[in-house]
Amino acid sequence: MIEFPPGLILILGALPVPFLRGPVRTIWMLALPVAAFVLLYSLPEGNHFAISAFGQQLELLRVDGLSKVFGYIFLIAIFLGVIYSLHVRAIEEHVSGLVYSGAAIGAVFAGDLVSLFVYWELTAISSVFLILASRTPEALAAGMRYLIIQVGSGVLLLAGLIMIWHETGSIAFEHIGIESVGGVLILLAFGIKAAFPLLHNWLQDAYPQATPTGTVLLSAFTTKLAIYALARGYAGTEELIWIGAVMAAFPIFFAVIENDLRRVLAYSLNNQLGFMVVGIGIGTELALNGAAAHAFAHIIYKALLFMSMGAVLHRTGTVLASELGGLYKSMPFTTVFCIIGAASISAFPLFSGFISKSMILSAAAHEGHYFVWGVLLFASAGVFHHSGIKIPFFAFFAHDSGKRPKEAPLNMLIAMALASALCIGIGVWPSALYAILPFHVDYVPYTDSHVLSQVQLLFFSALAFTVLMRTGLYPPELRSTNLDSDWLYRRVGRSILQYCVQTVGSMHSGIYDLVVRRCKRFVEQLYRHHGPHGIIARTWPTGSMVLWVAILLVTYLALYFIDIF
């Protein structure tokens, strides 16, 4: 049997892609995830592939229930993503997409923290090209912010892993916990990638700027990799329940008033992550199964939603709700697929979200976290509200914008159809998904009581939407920028100065000038000494070089002799 890390198949397989053309490239790129999938399927549990570095064993292929389920879904996601992006001619998108997914898969099978870290950074570096490929100034800026934050997460992970290595002498990636400082640092690193509250804004900042195809891939890997890592290292950490509850609840408020539909999806992505984080925090077998299952289902339907919005963006050039409407007439298939995705994320019975989200809710109820359960239920209603209704409604129905774009390209439709089939398939036959979850499942999602509760919840949420729309209370879609916590670093510097203006009044100009002048002078000084003609960069006369030699000689002599006396 071949025992080779499936992630490396994708990463290495990406290398020849720039040299391939036409159908050969298509077949090659589709064959990679399929080959990796077959390989993964054949692997039994255990550690299969180790290399030694740093005097440590690096386990590159730790296969167990948890890593396997994430491996499967990541491979499905890249397969769908490849189909969806077949029409794209920009080669860097294909390559970075494959490397990115390969890195994420590699990270999932990493059995130790060092190789996890390497893959962790590789996902950051390879994915940023999906954002930069938009080639707009906004995308460039957002991509750079994204990269800095992602690499920052890696640096935290590195710091944490070195501390843990130092304390325990082991770099194995097992349960970490927050008892040690290193554990807290690593939790922060995971938290950035998992978009914990206040660490989340890179997601809403960067994803909407990526290319139509890039966002589909971005939505699948980075955050779910973090969910996997949390489930591995921090299962049962009480704090995560509360973090997750906040995560599930607060983004939906932003989503309601957001105009950019891809950003709405980014907020709902954040909200769905909250469910998974709650599941990990609860940490029972049912809850962890629920988190894994929800991640599995979520990747597919979120990709489906981003695909449908990507198709709209591809054809119309915008995803602003205020600009769209009435597209169902010319893009009927996309409309249907979008609605399937919306139904899945809203957890309608017979759709995939229902069978996974309910596991987490049940786990919360079993463990007596009633308040959190209530928050999650509210978030469920809310997610239906903005993702289930708002996305399809404003894009495809609502008032007719007069746009009559062509139906999405065939490869996009195929990808969306496959994703839709998976959404429905998982919803109708949940036992298939349950069979590959890390723990044994004896959970039955389809009881009549449960189905009824969910349907009631959703329909009354829809009722609320209808009533609010018809009474005109629903907030109109406005072109706007909504502040989020990235405001802290994008605006706070100037805001502090403005605050000075108001409170200190006349002192402002003095302070402002002082600050600006100081900064300017610092840079000038730096430039004067270090610039091309600065004293440190200048070509020195040979004599003064020799002077330095003499000075150093005297210094050393003096220092050595001092020791004798």
Added chain:
Amino acid sequence: MREEQLKPDNAAVPAQKGWLERKENVTKIAWALYVVCAILVLLDFLIHRHAEMGFDGNFGFYGAYGFIGSVFLVLVAKYGLRPIVKRSEDYYDD
């Protein structure tokens, strides 16, 4: 690359409105929704609910929760959040 893909096809706006855009049809759909909601609440009588926490077994709990939750969500977002965070579209550009 992208410029080519982004040809908005604005031609030919049909004079006549689609079925979904006509006001009377929208009203019909709304009424259908009201009826479905009513039926769903009534189903509570027929289907025995095994309440896990006690309070979730009450009549109409999920419906009320969904409705009130959603209204709360929208109103807070509209009157609470939007005034605080809304800025002009090119806020970060200057």
Added chain:
Amino acid sequence: MIAAHLPALQVVIPLIAAPLCAILRRGTAAWVIAVAANWLAFAVSIGLLFRVLDEGVISYAMGGWAPPIGIEYRVDLINVFVLLVVSGVGAAIIPFARKGTEARFDSTNQAWFYTMYLLALTGLLGVTITGDAFNIFVFLEISSLASYVMIAMGRDKRALTAAYQYLIMGTVGATFIVIGIGLLWAMTGTLNLYDLAQRIPDIENTRPVLAALAFLTVGISLKLALFPLHLWLPNAYAYAPAVTSAFLAGTATKVGIYLLLRFFFTVFGGGGFFLSTPLPEMFLVLSIVAIFAASTVALFQNNVKRMFAYSSVAQIGFITLGISYATETGLTAALVHLMNHAIMKAGIFMLLGCVIYRLASMRIDDMAGIGRKMPFTMAGIVILGLSLIGAPGTSGFISKFWLVLAAMENGQWWLVALIVIASLITMLYVGRLVEAAYFREPSEKAKNVREAPLAMLIPAYVLVAATIYLGLDTTWSAGLAQDAAASLLSAAY
């Protein structure tokens, strides 16, 4: 039988090849000889490595005269590590040299260039392998004289000034070293390094010995371009032919570092003596200043070659920083970075040579938009640049990793922060080049360039591959370095 003579062959092969090149006076023939000689030398150092791993320290008596009377070649783990780096980097560079020299010199001058190259190689290998203090000086002069010529052969008129300055400073350095050796000889009556190591501990606190140490410190610091004695380096690297820059950046300063380790840790008796002097503090301060001052200068440079030359000064700072700890981890970090930096910097200068070959300019503005015109060249520079920054998956990460580990072992958390900040500055200046090459419209000059010829790209990519390989498998870098560091500390020789 050959195995027994490997230590002599290590030096003799390039030494014989050098005059052969000069006699033949045909560029192509000289190149073939140079490649053969350098590859053989590399093979010899690999052979030596396996012998050392097998049987420990090897002693070879030149001419059959037993040491300490005769000249001894003494190979231990530290030597062989540096020999491997020097001959290996040379082996990658020399095939690359063909295109560039062909474009610039007539056949005779090409032959002279290879002669000088081989002499420089002979000198550097000789310095590293010999166990005799005066022999060190002789080989140092051979390599220095040859490298002055190699620098002076640069296309830029300023190359002559740069070579002249390097000559003055190099001679001052060599003189200091010979004064130091002379003082040691006067005090001990021996020139054999092993013998010196036996006799010095008894007299290590006498003034002549300390004066010798001071002269050696300054002399060697000049050779390895430790701040503030680095002033000759930026111009020498910037205006020399690309092959010279690549070769010197990869080998010359590294051999200087070897000398430093050899004298301070072997001859003067291990880590204990080193720590009892003010050297650790001095090196710590100078290294940090070197790292930050040189990195900042690099940030503002407009000439890309000069930028990477300054970056070399900063990277040498990282190596001496590792030495300043005088712990096993610190010395491992220094040796690992010695190897990794040799490989990546040589690779960068080779790829810059590709750019010059097509673009005939090193100005960053002229390099705008070159990423699309020379995709492989720039991709290589980006990978090596990432390694310079210390991105994981590259060898630079391993270096930084050990350095951080060493700093933490000493509990110097502030230093860890400084190392991270320094990496960020590195990221900025590499980023400047990347930004210009990929995100700007092609400059007038860049519009008409093509990808560099494969004969130049393939050798450079060997080093790129090595950088990635050493980022993943550290058996041959950190593994060896750790053992070497342990033997340095115990002053075993």
Added chain:
Amino acid sequence: MMRDTIILRVVTKLLLPVILIFALYVQFHGDYGPGGGFQAGVAAAAAIILYGMVFGIPAAQHVISKSVVQIMIPLGVLIFAGTGVAGLLLGENYLNYSPFGSHSEAGQHLGILIVEAGVFITVASTMLAIFYGFGGLADEADAAAAEKSEESEE
């Protein structure tokens, strides 16, 4: 150029063989007393340099041309290094000349002689190369003429 100073020219002609013989004496005396290839090489080169100073560089280059000098430099090094290798090939350490002769003393003796010859060639030709180099700078026209005569010779 001192073509007109007849005394100098005659004395120089008389001195040349003496200097060369002295050089050879120093060369072969190197085994037993002060002397050797280095000093001998300088002395021999001095003869040619003196000749060149009195009769002009072209005349000196007529005796030993530039290209010969350029070949002699590496040749000497090659002889020196090659002798060491010969020892190697005969089964001893590098630079061990014992196997050259019937017994070790004879071998060492022969080896040193060959090495010294190599040193002699390199040093002498290097001195000449330097002289030609600077001489050429001092008198460009002469150098050009010398080059021409050299070419016509070939």
